[in-house]
Amino acid sequence: xxxxxxxxxxxxxxxxxxxxxxxxxxxxxxxxxxxxxxxxxxxxxxxxxxxxxxxxxxxxxxxxxxxxxxxxxxxxxxxxxxxxxxxxxxxxxxxxxxxxxxxxxxxxxxxxxxxxxxxxxxxxxxxxxxxxxxxxxxxxxxxxxxxxxxxxxxxxxxxxxxxxxxxxxxxxxxxxxxxxxxxxxxxxxxxxxxxxxxxxxxxxxxxxxxxxxxxx
Numbered sequence: 001x002x003x004x005x006x007x008x009x010x011x012x013x014x015x016x017x018x019x020x021x022x023x024x025x026x027x028x029x030x031x032x033x034x035x036x037x038x039x040x041x042x043x044x045x046x047x048x049x050x051x052x053x054x055x056x057x058x059x060x061x062x063x064x065x066x067x068x069x070x071x072x073x074x075x076x077x078x079x080x081x082x083x084x085x086x087x088x089x090x091x092x093x094x095x096x097x098x099x100x101x102x103x104x105x106x107x108x109x110x111x112x113x114x115x116x117x118x119x120x121x122x123x124x125x126x127x128x129x130x131x132x133x134x135x136x137x138x139x140x141x142x143x144x145x146x147x148x149x150x151x152x153x154x155x156x157x158x159x160x161x162x163x164x165x166x167x168x169x170x171x172x173x174x175x176x177x178x179x180x181x182x183x184x185x186x187x188x189x190x191x192x193x194x195x196x197x198x199x200x201x202x203x204x205x206x207x208x209x210x211x212x213x214x215x216x
Contacts, residue, residue, distance in 0.1 A: 037195070037212040043188060046207035049169070049200075052185040053082070056167060057089035059183055064134055069162070071099040071133040073126060075151050078140035079103075081202035082169060086138070101127035103137075103151050131159035136183070140198040142168040145179035170196045170209060 044052070064070050067090050074083030080102050087100040103126060137151055148166060155164065167183035172190045188196060190211070197210040 036215045038215050040194070040211045040213050042208055043170075043196070043211050044186070044209035049185075049207060049209065052169065053085055054089060056183050056185060057086050057093060060086070060136060060167075061090060061093050063182075067094045067098050068096070069132075069134045071101065071128055071130060071135050071161075073101045073103055073130070073135055073137050073151075073155065075137065075139040075147065076102055076104045077203050078198055078200050079138045081200050082140060082167075083136075083138045084202075086167075099128040099133075101130075103154055105147055105150055105154075126155075126158050129159055130155060130161045132162050133159075135161040135164045136167050137164060138167045140169050140200075141196045142166070142171045142179075142181055142184075143174055145175050145177035148179050149177055169198060172196050 060070065061067055070090070072083040072087050072090075074080035083100050083102075087098045090098045135155065137148070137155065139147065139151075142148065152164065155161065165182040166179070168181045169185040171181055171184045171187045172194075173187075174190070174192060188211075190196065191213075193214045195212050195214075197212050199206045199208050199210070201207050
C-alpha cells in the first residue's frame with residue numbers, strides 16, 4: 001500500500017488520537033516531525049460517492065416534506081462541495097433552487113496539549129439568512145464532534161434557525177460529545193490510529209474515500 005507524508009500541523013491531526021501523535025512524532029528539539037500514513041484501502045469510489053449523495057438528497061426531501069424551507073450549510077473545506085452538490089440534486093428533485101452557504105472552521109494547534117487541534121470559527125457571512133430555516137449542516141467526516149460543536153455555536157451567532165440537522169458523508173465513531181448526524185452516507189468504525197481521507201474533485205482533483213493508518 002502507498003505511504004503518505006502529511007504536513008505538520010493542520011486539521012489532519014484532528015482525525016488521529018493526539019496521544020499517539022505526541023508519543024511517536026514529538027521531538028524534544030524540533031517539535032512535531034512529519035508523520036507517515038499507510039493507505040489500507042479504498043472505501044468509496046467516485047460512483048459510490050455520487051450514489052450516496054443522491055440517496056441523501058432524497059432523504060432530505062422526504063424528511064422535510066419538500067425543500068422550500070431548507071438551507072444547506074457546508075463546513076469548509078470539503079463540506080462545501082458536498083453542500084453544493086446536494087443543492088443541485090435537491091433542485092433537480094424539487095424543481096426550485098436551494099440556498100447553500102458556507103461556514104469556515106479553522107484549526108489551531110496547541111502542541112503542549114493532549115486535546116489535539118481545537119476548532120475555531122473564522123468570521124464571515126454564511127451566505128443566506130438562517131433565521132427560521134431548516135438548516136442542514138454538512139461535513140465530510142464526523143469524528144469527536146468538536147468541529148460540529150464550534151459550527152453550531154457559529155451558526156446561532158448568525159441567526160435563529162427553526163431546526164438544525166447534521167449530514168456527513170462518513171461517520172467514523174469515537175465521539176467525545178453528544179453529537180449525532182441525522183443523515184449519514186456511511187458508518188465506518190475505525191481505530192484511533194486510522195483516518196478517513198475524503199478526496200473530492202473540487203478540492204483535491206480526485207474523487208474517492210480512503211482508509212489510512214498511522215505508521216509506527
